[in-house]
Amino acid sequence: MSTIEVSPVTARTGGQAYRVVNDFSIQVATVNGSGSQTANSVLMRSIFQMGIPVSGKNLFPSNIAGLPTWFTIRANKNGWIGRKKEIDFLVAMNPETAREDVLKLEDGAAVVYDEPLKLKDVRNDLHFYAVPFDKLLVPVCPEAKLRKLVKNMIYDGVVAHLVGIDLEEIRTALFKQFGPKKAKAAELNWNAVQAGKRYAEENLAKTDPFAVERMNKTTGKIMIDGNSAAALGCVFAGCTVVTWYPITPSSSLVEAMIGHFKRLRVDKESGKATYAVLQAEDELAAIGMVIGASWAGARAMTSTSGPGISLMAEFAGLGYYAEVPAVIFDVQRVGPSTGLPTRTAQGDLLKNALLSHGDTRHPMFFPSSPAECFQMAMDAFDFAEQFQTPVFVMTDLDLGMNNWMADPFEYPARPLNRGKVLSKEDLDKAGEFARYRDVDGDGIPYRTLPGTHHPKAAYFTRGSGHNDEAAYTEREEDYINNMDRLARKFETMRKFLPEPEAASSHNATIGIICCGTSRYAVEESRDQLIREYGIETNYLRLKAYPFTARLKEFIAGHERVYVVEQNRDAQLLALMRLELEPALIGKLRSIRYYGGLPLDARTVTDEFATQEGL
Amino acid sequence: MSAVATPPPRKVNRIGLDVLPYRGGKTTLCAGCGHNSISERIIEVLFELGIEPWKVAKMSGIGCSSKTPAYFLNQAHGFNSVHGRAPAVSTGALLANRSLMGIVVTGDGDTASIGIGQFVHMLRRNVPLVYIIENNGVYGLTKGQFSATADRGSKQKSGVMNEMAPIDCCLMGIELGATLVARSFSGDKKQLSTILKACLSHRGLAVVDVVSPCVTFNDHEGSTKSYSYVKDHEIPLQDLNYIPYYEEIGIEMAEGEVLDVRLHDGSLLRLKKLDRDYDPYNKMAAIAAIHEGEQKGEVLTGILYIEQGRDTLHDFLNMVDEPLATLPESRVRPSRQALDMIMEELR
Numbered sequence: 001m002s003t004i005e006v007s008p009v010t011a012r013t014g015g016q017a018y019r020v021v022n023d024f025s026i027q028v029a030t031v032n033g034s035g036s037q038t039a040n041s042v043l044m045r046s047i048f049q050m051g052i053p054v055s056g057k058n059l060f061p062s063n064i065a066g067l068p069t070w071f072t073i074r075a076n077k078n079g080w081i082g083r084k085k086e087i088d089f090l091v092a093m094n095p096e097t098a099r100e101d102v103l104k105l106e107d108g109a110a111v112v113y114d115e116p117l118k119l120k121d122v123r124n125d126l127h128f129y130a131v132p133f134d135k136l137l138v139p140v141c142p143e144a145k146l147r148k149l150v151k152n153m154i155y156d157g158v159v160a161h162l163v164g165i166d167l168e169e170i171r172t173a174l175f176k177q178f179g180p181k182k183a184k185a186a187e188l189n190w191n192a193v194q195a196g197k198r199y200a201e202e203n204l205a206k207t208d209p210f211a212v213e214r215m216n217k218t219t220g221k222i223m224i225d226g227n228s229a230a231a232l233g234c235v236f237a238g239c240t241v242v243t244w245y246p247i248t249p250s251s252s253l254v255e256a257m258i259g260h261f262k263r264l265r266v267d268k269e270s271g272k273a274t275y276a277v278l279q280a281e282d283e284l285a286a287i288g289m290v291i292g293a294s295w296a297g298a299r300a301m302t303s304t305s306g307p308g309i310s311l312m313a314e315f316a317g318l319g320y321y322a323e324v325p326a327v328i329f330d331v332q333r334v335g336p337s338t339g340l341p342t343r344t345a346q347g348d349l350l351k352n353a354l355l356s357h358g359d360t361r362h363p364m365f366f367p368s369s370p371a372e373c374f375q376m377a378m379d380a381f382d383f384a385e386q387f388q389t390p391v392f393v394m395t396d397l398d399l400g401m402n403n404w405m406a407d408p409f410e411y412p413a414r415p416l417n418r419g420k421v422l423s424k425e426d427l428d429k430a431g432e433f434a435r436y437r438d439v440d441g442d443g444i445p446y447r448t449l450p451g452t453h454h455p456k457a458a459y460f461t462r463g464s465g466h467n468d469e470a471a472y473t474e475r476e477e478d479y480i481n482n483m484d485r486l487a488r489k490f491e492t493m494r495k496f497l498p499e500p501e502a503a504s505s506h507n508a509t510i511g512i513i514c515c516g517t518s519r520y521a522v523e524e525s526r527d528q529l530i531r532e533y534g535i536e537t538n539y540l541r542l543k544a545y546p547f548t549a550r551l552k553e554f555i556a557g558h559e560r561v562y563v564v565e566q567n568r569d570a571q572l573l574a575l576m577r578l579e580l581e582p583a584l585i586g587k588l589r590s591i592r593y594y595g596g597l598p599l600d601a602r603t604v605t606d607e608f609a610t611q612e613g614l
Numbered sequence: 615m616s617a618v619a620t621p622p623p624r625k626v627n628r629i630g631l632d633v634l635p636y637r638g639g640k641t642t643l644c645a646g647c648g649h650n651s652i653s654e655r656i657i658e659v660l661f662e663l664g665i666e667p668w669k670v671a672k673m674s675g676i677g678c679s680s681k682t683p684a685y686f687l688n689q690a691h692g693f694n695s696v697h698g699r700a701p702a703v704s705t706g707a708l709l710a711n712r713s714l715m716g717i718v719v720t721g722d723g724d725t726a727s728i729g730i731g732q733f734v735h736m737l738r739r740n741v742p743l744v745y746i747i748e749n750n751g752v753y754g755l756t757k758g759q760f761s762a763t764a765d766r767g768s769k770q771k772s773g774v775m776n777e778m779a780p781i782d783c784c785l786m787g788i789e790l791g792a793t794l795v796a797r798s799f800s801g802d803k804k805q806l807s808t809i810l811k812a813c814l815s816h817r818g819l820a821v822v823d824v825v826s827p828c829v830t831f832n833d834h835e836g837s838t839k840s841y842s843y844v845k846d847h848e849i850p851l852q853d854l855n856y857i858p859y860y861e862e863i864g865i866e867m868a869e870g871e872v873l874d875v876r877l878h879d880g881s882l883l884r885l886k887k888l889d890r891d892y893d894p895y896n897k898m899a900a901i902a903a904i905h906e907g908e909q910k911g912e913v914l915t916g917i918l919y920i921e922q923g924r925d926t927l928h929d930f931l932n933m934v935d936e937p938l939a940t941l942p943e944s945r946v947r948p949s950r951q952a953l954d955m956i957m958e959e960l961r
Binding site (some may be wrong): 451 | 635639666667668669671673676683684688689690691692693694695696699701702703704705706707708709710711713714731732735739927931932933934935937938939940941943945946947948950952953954956957960961
């Protein structure tokens, strides 16, 4: 008996001869806790190994086991690796969501499903492939309790056959994933892949158009998630003190650091650590320890997400006002309060820029890729010490927790910049020291570290009013002088922050600005706008706050400028409003998405077209 | 040769410093405040022991007590941080530089209310520093509200009585991991000085709860934290003597009368029994004695608990001996080869 189900040929597929090569998305719908992560990673990596640009997005619930989860893989020959809104190829494994998942598909999509789900009658405009997973599983996995974990590997074999992924690439990816220590488990999973492949070969006739073919567009690239990349950056930045409190989606950043530390930063002779990682009792303590450690001269950092940032507000103000370095990673997630802990957003931009009471301003870095996570982690430590102030590195769940195809990281070109720290010898030469005096006119004072053996080294750090000698004061002039110097220091930052990335066309009168992971949707959308509407746009991707002079030039040079961001209240645009003159503000338009999924090009293009009246 | 008037020789300590570097700015607290006496004891003790001022980190939270690090040890770095957060800031500072001698001064508002979460976790970690609580049972800077250490039945100036259970920071210290716990009274110069010396010779977290009357808001009839109440109800557990490691131990005492505690730096703490038997090595007995004292309205002072040889936070983390803060780049930035190797693994 054959289990082939051939759907009616639709307008989109136009018959067997029509092929869609290296340009489609696969969505795998499973239950979380079922071990699908391994199967999905292997599938994604095998496409990467075939040289095809690829991305993977894990859409998971805030739960340990039992709730629906979706993993989307996008292969795109042009290198567009942002989320694709439409799903072309569904692997339906979750009985709870299968019908809804199928109903959401556009016509012509393909569906591999677990046979008992009986999905083929749901629609007649799709390509259905039924696979009896449990029946295939019994012979390859005699041990019943392991079956749940191995089951998903079968669809890797099925999908590989249907879209033409070289099975050897699956094998390579799978054994890499398990590593040499888990060779036995890898073997078991490999058998499941082969069972899927065999079944598909013998029983499924391909009717859908989606296929992969080898390319050479991933040569030399690596695959890594943003949190791991940032962690590596912190380790190469010479970070010595890490204090943190676990929170999704940032926990894996510190966990990755612990792994790298153990490997790279244990003193060979003594076997002792050249670092300290301490899990704090809450985010208040985590940032408090960072402030204490940085004050005493260490390169210290913490990593958190929105709710943790809210708790850190008090110390952020102390760091700003008492001028203590700190590096804070904010792996942004969705919403006020607990919000959607496992969804992505750029919702902390405004809050972090002004975090804490009184007049407070903080610099931020906006990495958009793993390579920038690595580089900006190092930049952030240099910057925090150079300017003696807390620095926020604004990544997000999409960048932090998903695996990305990335350029390999470059070894730091310059030595650590530890800032204006006076040693005993410096103090001997200078003869005097005033902690908060603007000696160089750049707003950045000099500091000394506790333990410096010099009668003039000591000063008293306080979050209360202080004059340039760090003495307590409530005098109006002292307060104003100090606040004006802090403002001057903030202005100096603009000259040292990374310039935006720009792309321009000859005739464009419209500009688009974004930061961080919004770039993937925006860059693809600019391509869509040319192809679909013939509209050229210029592009500016901001890498840091406070903004450099380049922002004003860019806005001034265009009739209209769209600011694209992932939050409801146009926070990036609001930060621009705070410092731009009215004529420039008048040119700004806003495109926002805040549904929690990684931003996609279609959403940007459609909103742009609506606002332009196209 | 003509006679020249020579100034009287200035008194110097064993490292050749006079008392000036040990002093601080002029106090801005009320005249008669117990906190000022504690600052004086800190100055005396550090001077007498010849501790290098620049090796000390003076840490505090917010409040009257937390202002005091400005009033001692001019030549030490100080950090008057955030209300209740001195434990975190101090923990961070000592992670960065383990050679610093951490002296933390906080109040009962800091420790028993807003910062109690940080306090208990510092206890668990046995962070090696001296943690002084200047305990007056009220919020002074905000004009006299009860703190969480106010005793049941104690009255505010207005006559309002506290009916809620007090938090005893020494009990928490013993229970949760501090390795030296003591209580003293700001008015007892000798006992407080000796306890502070012992704390500075201890390796691990030393918590000292010093009842320190607030002359403005809590020194009246009906208060259990007034000078007269504490004088009347204080029960010193031991007569304490401290012999620093650099001095010869004089008189040998008969066994049974004294308990000699050899501290980490080699100094000796000699506890001479007073009215009652008390074993500061016995955690359960210490807890029971403090509870019994509380029921009888007694303020037990002295060394309440001591445990030696237990690992500190630095041991838990297996840190290198040198300060992390000043490790050279060659020891904190891995090599180009290390990065290349990782990149290869990620391909």
